[in-house]
Amino acid sequence: MRVLLVEDDDGVAGALAESLRTPGHQVTRVARGMDALTRHREADLVLLDLGLPDVDGLDVLHRIRQVSAVPVLVLTARGDERTVVRGLRLGADDYLTKPVRLAELLARMEAVARRTALRQSGEAPATVRVGDVEIDLGARRVRSGGREVALTAKEFDVLAVLAARRGTAVSRQQVMDEVWGDAHLAVSRSLDVHLTQLRAKLATPGLVVTIRGYGYRLGE
Numbered sequence: 001m002r003v004l005l006v007e008d009d010d011g012v013a014g015a016l017a018e019s020l021r022t023p024g025h026q027v028t029r030v031a032r033g034m035d036a037l038t039r040h041r042e043a044d045l046v047l048l049d050l051g052l053p054d055v056d057g058l059d060v061l062h063r064i065r066q067v068s069a070v071p072v073l074v075l076t077a078r079g080d081e082r083t084v085v086r087g088l089r090l091g092a093d094d095y096l097t098k099p100v101r102l103a104e105l106l107a108r109m110e111a112v113a114r115r116t117a118l119r120q121s122g123e124a125p126a127t128v129r130v131g132d133v134e135i136d137l138g139a140r141r142v143r144s145g146g147r148e149v150a151l152t153a154k155e156f157d158v159l160a161v162l163a164a165r166r167g168t169a170v171s172r173q174q175v176m177d178e179v180w181g182d183a184h185l186a187v188s189r190s191l192d193v194h195l196t197q198l199r200a201k202l203a204t205p206g207l208v209v210t211i212r213g214y215g216y217r218l219g220e
Helices: 010-021 033-042 057-065 081-089 102-121 153-163 172-180 185-202
Strands: 002-006 026-030 045-048 072-076 094-097 127-130 133-136 141-144 147-149 208-211 215-218
Touching (some): 033 045, 033 057, 045 102, 057 072, 081 094, 081 208, 153 185, 153 215, 172 185
Parallel strands (some): 002 026, 045 072, 072 094
Antiparallel strands (some): 127 133, 141 147, 208 215
């Protein structure tokens, strides 16, 4: 994978680039936001720091998203809720805060690349597996730990929205729009109830991750 590493700290950039090259990635490093804006088309994935010397990383992300769908994974020390939510809303495919374990970074990169490939091909997997949970989107059946889980129609619909975007942050509004047809305030409480019931029935802690101030993510 061709990776554009946007990082102004020489020490961090050197260590990251070396670690990413070991499993076979081709890494190009730039230290300025303006360089990222001119070179992102050369990459299969952009690893973007936010604390850049010339342009704020969120502005770089916004400007890339105006012209390109290249996967962007934010990797930064800025982990406050407001910044995370803004980064996701501006189009980041994932958001990680430093320090991060190399194994997790590589897994997140692979997940982003996999989702991008599926999106570009226009295909969606018929069955989604996350750990011991298997979600058959076509047959509308769910198994957890080998046992079939009985879900209501709305519970499955909520799960299906997240499963179709496995590993991707999905906003509350998007879930409500797709399940209820319109993100009215009146259905907000209903979504909370359905998620509580869904989590209880699946009995798999960490399967549906809440992203405070934004929405949810299924797995990874």
